[in-house]
Amino acid sequence: MKLYAPSTIKDIREKHGFNFSKNLGQNFLVDKNIIDQIIDESYITEDDLVIEIGPGVGVLTAEAAQRAKKVVAVEIDTSLIPILEETLAEFDNVTVINRDILKTDLKEIVDEYGTGGGVKIIGNLPYYITTPIIMKILEDDVKVDSITIMMQKEVADRIKASPGSKIYGALSAAVQYYCTIEQIATAPKEVFVPRPKVDSAVLRLDVRKEAPIELLDEKTFFRCIKCGFEQRRKTLLNSLGGTGLTKDELRQVLDDAGIDPVRRIETLDLQELADLANSMTKFTDR
Numbered sequence: 001m002k003l004y005a006p007s008t009i010k011d012i013r014e015k016h017g018f019n020f021s022k023n024l025g026q027n028f029l030v031d032k033n034i035i036d037q038i039i040d041e042s043y044i045t046e047d048d049l050v051i052e053i054g055p056g057v058g059v060l061t062a063e064a065a066q067r068a069k070k071v072v073a074v075e076i077d078t079s080l081i082p083i084l085e086e087t088l089a090e091f092d093n094v095t096v097i098n099r100d101i102l103k104t105d106l107k108e109i110v111d112e113y114g115t116g117g118g119v120k121i122i123g124n125l126p127y128y129i130t131t132p133i134i135m136k137i138l139e140d141d142v143k144v145d146s147i148t149i150m151m152q153k154e155v156a157d158r159i160k161a162s163p164g165s166k167i168y169g170a171l172s173a174a175v176q177y178y179c180t181i182e183q184i185a186t187a188p189k190e191v192f193v194p195r196p197k198v199d200s201a202v203l204r205l206d207v208r209k210e211a212p213i214e215l216l217d218e219k220t221f222f223r224c225i226k227c228g229f230e231q232r233r234k235t236l237l238n239s240l241g242g243t244g245l246t247k248d249e250l251r252q253v254l255d256d257a258g259i260d261p262v263r264r265i266e267t268l269d270l271q272e273l274a275d276l277a278n279s280m281t282k283f284t285d286r
């Protein structure tokens with residue numbers, strides 16, 4: 001059965017009385033090339049545990065199951081569970097968990113289903129929560145090798161953006177801190193049913209084994225970039241007010257970091273962001 005064929009999805013919908021939910025970001029893939037690209041470029045091996053976010057009717061799940069030792073797919077929509085039981089019936093290495101990915105403890109999944117091999121995350125993400133999902137995976141501090149995900153092209157562009165660009169933001173800095181980034185495909189609206197309003201792109205985020213910058217305290221780093229980018233048009237002296245430090249204290253922190261207080265956060269590269277955060281950590285630890 002060609003799961004990805006629009007006619008198969010139509011049959012499934014009729015048989016199970018399934019309706020696409022716009023609120024859950026349900027845009028299912030119906031293009032074998034892009035499915036193959038996502039799977040090929042996630043470099044799944046036969047020792048791996050694959051965690052899939054939002055399997056839908058299981059187009060990526062079925063392909064991953066043929067390459068990985070184990071696949072755990074987390075799907076929020078209860079009405080898709082009986083469908084997945086049918087479409088994935090031939091695979092004995094797939095477990096579907098009916099849960100919200102944002103409320104799922106990824107460490108527990110790795111502890112319970114880990115294969116002793118690598119851990120790869122894949123997914124054609126529900127676009128309404130792309131950023132929270134990415135941040136959750138990164139901040140959960142779970143041992144993952146790579147994250148290969150389809151998202152809105154505009155979000156992919158923001159993740160890849162360089163300092164100084166208008167679209168460089170907290171998400172770019174956070175992802176670039178944790179991962180190296182490879183764009184493996186772009187996808188027009190036509191590869192989905194129903195078609196989304198925007199174009200999409202697939203990124204593979206390879207989680208770094210070693211941090212690219214030395215941080216005294218990760219939490220302070222993330223607090224800095226969150227506050228700073230929330231008021232990105234302001235100078236650092238004004239935009240960092242949300243960190244709780246007074247202007248005089250901030251002047252001192254910026255001076256210690258060797259950063260001009262009239263600069264804006266969007267002009268700071270990763271090393272300068274680290275210098276800023278480390279200077280703040282030292283100051284507040286005094």
Ligand code: SAM
Pocket residue numbers: 024025026027028029053054055056057058059060074075076077080099100101102123124125126127129
């Ligand atoms: N993987 C399928 C495909 O490519 O055809 C479906 C992708 S569709 C863009 C997103 C999927 O994520 C849907 O199945 C949707 O129900 C599911 N989803 C939405 N919000 C979710 C959440 N918070 N947790 C887990 N799954 C979610």
